[in-house]
Amino acid sequence: MTPAVLVRGLRKAFDDHTVLESLDLEIRRGAVFALLGPNGAGKTTTVRILATQLLPDAGSVRVAGHDPASEPDAVRRAIGVTGQFAAVDDLFTGRENLQLMADLHHLGRSGRARVTELLRRFDLVDAAGRPASTYSGGMRRRLDLAMGLMGRPEILFLDEPTTGLDPRTRRALWDLVRELAADGVTVLLTTQYLEEADQLAERVAVLDGGRIVAEGTPEELKRRVGGGHVRLRFADPDDVARAGSVLPAAVTDPATLSVRVPGEGFGAVREVVDVLETAGLVAVDLSVHTPDLDDVFLTLTGKVTS
Amino acid sequence: MTAATAPVADVWTMSRRQLRRIRRYPSLTVMLVGLPVVFLLLFVFVLGGTLSGGLGGSSYVDYVVPGVLAMTVASVVQGPIISVAQDMSEGIIARFRTMAIFRPSVLAGHVLGGLLQVVLGVVVVLGVSVAIGFRPDAGPADWAGVLGLVIVFGAALTWLAVAMGLAADSVETASNVGLPLTLLPFLGSGFVPTDSMPGSLRVFAEYQPFTPVTETLRGLLLAAPVPTSTWLLALGWCVVIGVGGYLWARRGYERR
Numbered sequence: 001m002t003p004a005v006l007v008r009g010l011r012k013a014f015d016d017h018t019v020l021e022s023l024d025l026e027i028r029r030g031a032v033f034a035l036l037g038p039n040g041a042g043k044t045t046t047v048r049i050l051a052t053q054l055l056p057d058a059g060s061v062r063v064a065g066h067d068p069a070s071e072p073d074a075v076r077r078a079i080g081v082t083g084q085f086a087a088v089d090d091l092f093t094g095r096e097n098l099q100l101m102a103d104l105h106h107l108g109r110s111g112r113a114r115v116t117e118l119l120r121r122f123d124l125v126d127a128a129g130r131p132a133s134t135y136s137g138g139m140r141r142r143l144d145l146a147m148g149l150m151g152r153p154e155i156l157f158l159d160e161p162t163t164g165l166d167p168r169t170r171r172a173l174w175d176l177v178r179e180l181a182a183d184g185v186t187v188l189l190t191t192q193y194l195e196e197a198d199q200l201a202e203r204v205a206v207l208d209g210g211r212i213v214a215e216g217t218p219e220e221l222k223r224r225v226g227g228g229h230v231r232l233r234f235a236d237p238d239d240v241a242r243a244g245s246v247l248p249a250a251v252t253d254p255a256t257l258s259v260r261v262p263g264e265g266f267g268a269v270r271e272v273v274d275v276l277e278t279a280g281l282v283a284v285d286l287s288v289h290t291p292d293l294d295d296v297f298l299t300l301t302g303k304v305t306s
Numbered sequence: 307m308t309a310a311t312a313p314v315a316d317v318w319t320m321s322r323r324q325l326r327r328i329r330r331y332p333s334l335t336v337m338l339v340g341l342p343v344v345f346l347l348l349f350v351f352v353l354g355g356t357l358s359g360g361l362g363g364s365s366y367v368d369y370v371v372p373g374v375l376a377m378t379v380a381s382v383v384q385g386p387i388i389s390v391a392q393d394m395s396e397g398i399i400a401r402f403r404t405m406a407i408f409r410p411s412v413l414a415g416h417v418l419g420g421l422l423q424v425v426l427g428v429v430v431v432l433g434v435s436v437a438i439g440f441r442p443d444a445g446p447a448d449w450a451g452v453l454g455l456v457i458v459f460g461a462a463l464t465w466l467a468v469a470m471g472l473a474a475d476s477v478e479t480a481s482n483v484g485l486p487l488t489l490l491p492f493l494g495s496g497f498v499p500t501d502s503m504p505g506s507l508r509v510f511a512e513y514q515p516f517t518p519v520t521e522t523l524r525g526l527l528l529a530a531p532v533p534t535s536t537w538l539l540a541l542g543w544c545v546v547i548g549v550g551g552y553l554w555a556r557r558g559y560e561r562r
Contacts, residue, residue: 051404076406087397089323091330103319104407106312131330147401 002065004029004155004186005050010059012045019045021210023059027203029154032177032187034201036194036293041207043190044084047159050188051081064154080153084160086140087147090133094124094143097132101150118146122176138169145176155186162196174199194293204293208301218293225295228264230272233257233285246279247272264290313408320415327389328419338385339427342378343434349374349497350438357498371435371442372524373496375428376516379460380491382427383467384484386420390471391480413555416471417464424460443529451526455540459519462544463487465551472558491516515543 007025011018019042027033035043048054050063052072061068064078081087088097098118102111119125122142127135132143141161148156158177162170177200181187191197197204198218205215214221234240234257243259244252251260261272269288276283328335349357349370358366393399393416402412432440444452467484474480493510494500494517500508511517518540525532 053400053403073406076404079404081401081404083397083400087401089327089398090396091327092323096326100319100323104316104402104405106315151405 001029002062003027004031004064005033005188006060006062007046007050008060010046010049010061011057012042012049012054013057019210020049020056023207023210024212025205027186027188029186030181030184031203032181032189032201034197034204035188035190035207036192036197036204036297037190037207038192042210043192043207044159046207047081047157047188047190050075051079051157052076077151078154080148080151080156082141082145082148082156082158082161084163086144088132088135088140088143091131093129093131094135094139095119095128097143097147098150101147105151107150114150118149122146138165138172141165141169141173142176145173149180153185155188156180158187158189160190160192162191162193170196194297198293206297206300213300214296221293221296222291225291225299228262228288228290230261230263230268231285231287231289232259232261232272232276232283234259234281235284239281239283242279243276243281243283246275246281264288313411316408316411317414317418320411321418322415324389324415324419325422328385328423334385334388335423335426338382338423339378339430342374342381342427342431345377345381346370346374346431346434347438360498360502365439367435367438367440368528369524370497371432371440372527373491373494373520374431374435375456375523376459376494376496376520377488377491378427378431379424379456379463380487380516382424383420383460383463384481384488385423386416386464386467387471387474387484388477388480389419390416390468391474391477394472395477409559410556413468413559416468417461420464420467421457421460424464425456428456428460442527444527445529448526448529452523455519455522455526458541458544458548462548462551465548465555467551469551469554469558472555490514491520494520496520513539515540515547518543 003026005025005027007023010020010023010025012020023042023046025046035046037043045054049056049061050068052068052075055069063075066074066078068075089100092100095115098115099111102115105111107114119128122145124139124143124146127139132140135143145158145161161177162173165173174196177187177189187200189197189200202217203215204218204221205212206221207213214224216224232243234243237254237257240252240254240257240259244250247259247261249262253259261268263271269286272286350367354366354370358364358369361369390413393412399412467487470483471480474483493507494514495511496516500511500517503511518536522532522537522540524530525536
């Protein structure tokens with residue numbers, strides 16, 4: 001089966017500012033794929049090219065097997081798009097917004113039932129008769145997503161779907177994305193939240209400076225950064241030095257009075273505690289650090305996110 | 307839904323969308339239609355007493371109404387300029403672009419909505435005109451001609467307005483770009499005969515779009531003969547403005 005999205009050597013510049021250098025991307029059908037990167041990395045530009053809103057300068061692009069540049073309508077029939085800024089008509093009620101989408105998908109009589117179904121699924125029944133301008137941020141995002149799903153797309157582009165949402169609303173949206181994935185919809189998600197990619201995506205590509213700098217499952221990416229460590233903090237520099245000598249694998253940092261001991265899990269912690277006790281050392285603080293995608297990003301790009 | 311009827315369905319859907327938007331924002335329509343009514347009253351009651359002195363005795367209200375009607379079209383199409391610019395600033399247009407719909411349907415919806423406002427404006431202005439003493443001599447065929455010209459001229463100016471709305475960077479600039487259009491009717495035969503104007507201005511005034519349109523409306527409403535060259539020039543301008551506006555609008559829509 002052809003991949004849902006296949007991109008080779010994609011290049012895009014605005015005037016003399018190159019946004020995408022040479023982008024390669026392959027997303028299998030049914031996958032949830034996260035494109036992770038800081039602001040200005042080229043995430044939105046990538047989505048806009050895939051969604052037929054923007055023409056690439058060079059490279060080959062296939063979405064659902066079609067070229068967005070030469071067969072835009074074939075691509076448009078296969079996709080649903082939810083942008084960073086909710087694309088709803090503020091003067092329309094929630095129901096009217098959905099009915100508009102139903103009409104544009106030429107659903108005819110079945111449109112009404114589909115509108116009601118989506119209102120129910122996205123928990124908008126009570127607000128269905130109110131203008132979208134009165135909706136909260138979370139409700140707008142849900143309405144936006146519901147509108148993008150009207151045509152039952154095979155591929156859904158979610159461009160920073162949870163930017164600006166509070167944590168609870170974000171989690172509710174994650175659940176919706178998981179449901180869609182369970183239905184077999186391919187999802188390309190862009191995000192600057194590492195946790196979001198970790199939570200939702202089976203594959204993650206890290207975008208920086210217009211290129212994919214790393215790609216893999218969240219676990220693979222974390223492994224690239226190396227394992228976790230136990231972090232200890234001491235009251236004075238002498239203790240730091242002594243800890244360094246009794247724990248041969250440790251990395252000491254006298255400036256912050258801290259010691260990092262490679263290792264993960266309960267066993268590592270117990271070993272460290274045993275060694276310290278035998279040596280008669282007392283740490284003022286002990287924490288276990290498991291690598292997350294923030295570490296991945298830092299390691300790969302040398303930049304700190306958010 | 308077949309491939310042949312889909313564009314019609316999309317234009318219909320977008321037109322209904324625009325009509326609903328117009329209904330949801332009635333103050334804009336009231337303002338658009340109100341302005342030419344104010345100008346009508348201003349010209350008839352404030353300036354008319356003096357201006358009619360130069361007309362050789364004929365009633366000034368009869369003279370000025372066709373001019374105000376042409377001006378009404380220019381004034382009402384300020385609405386589409388603003389509503390297009392406003393629409394473009396909202397995310398929903400970006401959504402439409404990612405959907406397999408007939409591309410010009412968004413713009414066609416604005417044009418049909420704008421045209422409806424134009425017809426409404428003209429009807430209101432005509433009603434007020436009759437109430438303040440305008441007595442047209444037009445027969446059924448003349449009225450059909452008036453309606454036809456209003457629609458053709460209105461459609462042409464609305465396409466131009468849509469293009470202007472697309473060219474505006476923001477809703478704020480959109481409310482200014484239409485200004486030349488509202489001033490143009492005054493540099494024509496709508497309010498005073500062009501004979502009284504100085505040389506080059508007079509040439510401009512006689513050939514600019516509003517003058518042949520006004521003259522044709524005046525002839526039809528007062529059941530006076532309209533020279534062929536006049537109504538041909540009027541229709542010619544409508545075609546030029548309409549086609550030019552349509553092409554400019556399509557380019558503007560593709561560009562954004």
